[in-house]
Amino acid sequence: MEHNNINLILKVWKQKNAESRGSFETFEVNDISTEMSFLEMFDVLNERLIAEGKEPIAFDHDCREGICGMCSMYINGRPHGPWHGTTTCQLHMRAFKDGDTIVVEPWRAKAFPVIKDLIVDRTAFDRIIQAGGYISVNTGVTIDGNAIPVEKENADKAFAAAACIGCGACVAACKNSSALLFVSAKVAHLALLPQGAPERKERALNMVAQMDKEGFGACTNTGACEAVCPKEISIENIARLNKEYALAGFSSDK
Amino acid sequence: MLTSPVGKKWVMALTGLFLITFLMVHVGLNACIWADDGGIMFNAAAHFMGSMVVIRIIEIGLILGFVIHIIQGLVLEFQNRRKRGVAYKMSLGSRGSKWYSRSMGLLGTILLLFLILHWVHFWIPNRSHQGWLLGEELNLYQEMKVTFQQEWVVIVYVIGCISLAWHLLHGFQSAFRTIGVSNKRYLALLNAIGTGFSIIIPLAFAMMPVSFYLGWIK
Numbered sequence: 001m002e003h004n005n006i007n008l009i010l011k012v013w014k015q016k017n018a019e020s021r022g023s024f025e026t027f028e029v030n031d032i033s034t035e036m037s038f039l040e041m042f043d044v045l046n047e048r049l050i051a052e053g054k055e056p057i058a059f060d061h062d063c064r065e066g067i068c069g070m071c072s073m074y075i076n077g078r079p080h081g082p083w084h085g086t087t088t089c090q091l092h093m094r095a096f097k098d099g100d101t102i103v104v105e106p107w108r109a110k111a112f113p114v115i116k117d118l119i120v121d122r123t124a125f126d127r128i129i130q131a132g133g134y135i136s137v138n139t140g141v142t143i144d145g146n147a148i149p150v151e152k153e154n155a156d157k158a159f160a161a162a163a164c165i166g167c168g169a170c171v172a173a174c175k176n177s178s179a180l181l182f183v184s185a186k187v188a189h190l191a192l193l194p195q196g197a198p199e200r201k202e203r204a205l206n207m208v209a210q211m212d213k214e215g216f217g218a219c220t221n222t223g224a225c226e227a228v229c230p231k232e233i234s235i236e237n238i239a240r241l242n243k244e245y246a247l248a249g250f251s252s253d254k
Numbered sequence: 255m256l257t258s259p260v261g262k263k264w265v266m267a268l269t270g271l272f273l274i275t276f277l278m279v280h281v282g283l284n285a286c287i288w289a290d291d292g293g294i295m296f297n298a299a300a301h302f303m304g305s306m307v308v309i310r311i312i313e314i315g316l317i318l319g320f321v322i323h324i325i326q327g328l329v330l331e332f333q334n335r336r337k338r339g340v341a342y343k344m345s346l347g348s349r350g351s352k353w354y355s356r357s358m359g360l361l362g363t364i365l366l367l368f369l370i371l372h373w374v375h376f377w378i379p380n381r382s383h384q385g386w387l388l389g390e391e392l393n394l395y396q397e398m399k400v401t402f403q404q405e406w407v408v409i410v411y412v413i414g415c416i417s418l419a420w421h422l423l424h425g426f427q428s429a430f431r432t433i434g435v436s437n438k439r440y441l442a443l444l445n446a447i448g449t450g451f452s453i454i455i456p457l458a459f460a461m462m463p464v465s466f467y468l469g470w471i472k
Contacts, residue, residue: 011343013343024343074342076344076346077342077344077345077346078346078349103343103344105342105343105344108338108339108340108341108342109337109338109339110336110337110338110339111337173350175334175351175356176334176335176337177334177337177338178259178334178337180259180260205255208258208259208260209258211259212258212259215337216259216337217259217333217334217337218259218260218262218263218330218333218334219259219260219263219432220334220355220356220358220428221355221424221427221428221431221432222351222352222355222356222424223350223351223352223355224349224350224351224356226350227349227350227351228350235431236436236438237436238431239431239432239434239435239436239441240434240436241260242260242263242264242431242432242433242434243433243434243436245258245260245261246260246264246433246434249255249261
């Protein structure tokens with residue numbers, strides 16, 4: 001495999017806190033290994049900034065193995081950068097060429113306010129989950145794995161929807177800043193399983209209502225969300241949610 | 255329920271599908287101008303539609319369909335635009351989506367401007383001359399013939415039809431997704447039907463003013 005080091009120019013959004021205005025700052029990073037991840041490249045830059053007595057760039061990260069969904073970076077006009085189906089930590093510097101200029105911004109949505117630099121507040125997603133993205137079960141001894149039969153097709157679809165890591169790339173890419181791919185993945189995941197059945201109606205209604213309350217937009221079915229989703233969640237789930245929502249609305253007792 | 259983000263899309267989808275059925279009726283009736291009989295067949299069809307009480311009643315539903323689709327569409331467009339806050343410096347985030355799917359508001363607005371002209375040309379004078387208002391029924395075929403002698407009118411109508419084509423290309427299949435079709439094979443089928451519909455219907459409409467202007471029909 002080819003080993004080489006590259007030099008890059010970064011234009012990064014810097015914002016002191018939620019109240020301040022923020023602006024782009026340019027940084028030069030040299031001698032970056034193409035085998036580094038995008039976040040490791042930021043580590044190198046931050047080490048240097050700290051050594052120079054400057055404030056490092058604040059960014060979210062946790063697992064660095066593509067499953068936590070924390071790394072909310074809008075890189076060169078795309079959530080999580082140019083590669084398909086990846087988070088920022090799984091984006092490697094071989095995606096870029098020597099001398100490239102890379103623009104890095106936080107997610108832009110009113111429902112995701114910037115806290116600092118590249119970090120946004122995504123607690124709106126937590127509140128949507130709290131509105132219905134769960135099942136109520138009595139705790140006790142572990143239930144036998146196969147006690148409740150689930151059709152293979154539904155299990156597969158539910159599993160694919162459950163892969164959503166709640167990173168917010170769908171909101172970031174959507175022209176309406178809609179969270180419907182996220183909401184639909186959660187609703188479809190539980191609607192496809194027998195365990196989700198008892199709270200099915202309230203779930204669809206309450207999660208959509210909470211999404212609206214948080215200030216996310218409505219869906220236009222453009223498909224931009226599906227194209228940028230690091231977990232390749234299908235837009236099919238949105239159709240599934242639309243059906244769930246209407247059935248719940250017409251038959252709900254409220 | 256209808257005022258939630260999902261409910262609003264249901265309203266857009268159902269009114270949109272209703273308007274699609276209207277387009278089929280409209281294009282079918284208007285195709286009578288090509289009968290090459292000096293407009294006898296077309297005027298008879300127009301008279302039938304204008305004088306039949308059932309159609310008159312359905313027309314109220316049609317007007318409501320138009321009004322709801324237009325107002326809800328504009329409201330959604332403005333609400334959705336306000337959700338971003340700070341704009342991106344660099345945005346290719348919509349790559350993977352079609353430009354016309356992101357431009358339904360713009361295409362719809364062009365369509366609305368065209369429709370206002372279209373209503374002023376035909377629908378309003380026609381209805382106001384039928385029966386109770388201004389007496390004598392208009393010779394619509396003659397009206398078309400005269401109206402479509404003007405070059406700018408023909409151009410505006412063709413632009414309207416092009417906007418309609420792009421609007422339908424997204425709207426047709428999107429409406430079915432909104433009402434809950436999630437089956438991939440049916441979506442592929444609906445997409446194919448929608449594409450055909452979006453080309454054939456606007457093309458047929460566009461050929462009407464063009465045919466008069468170029469003198470293909472006398």
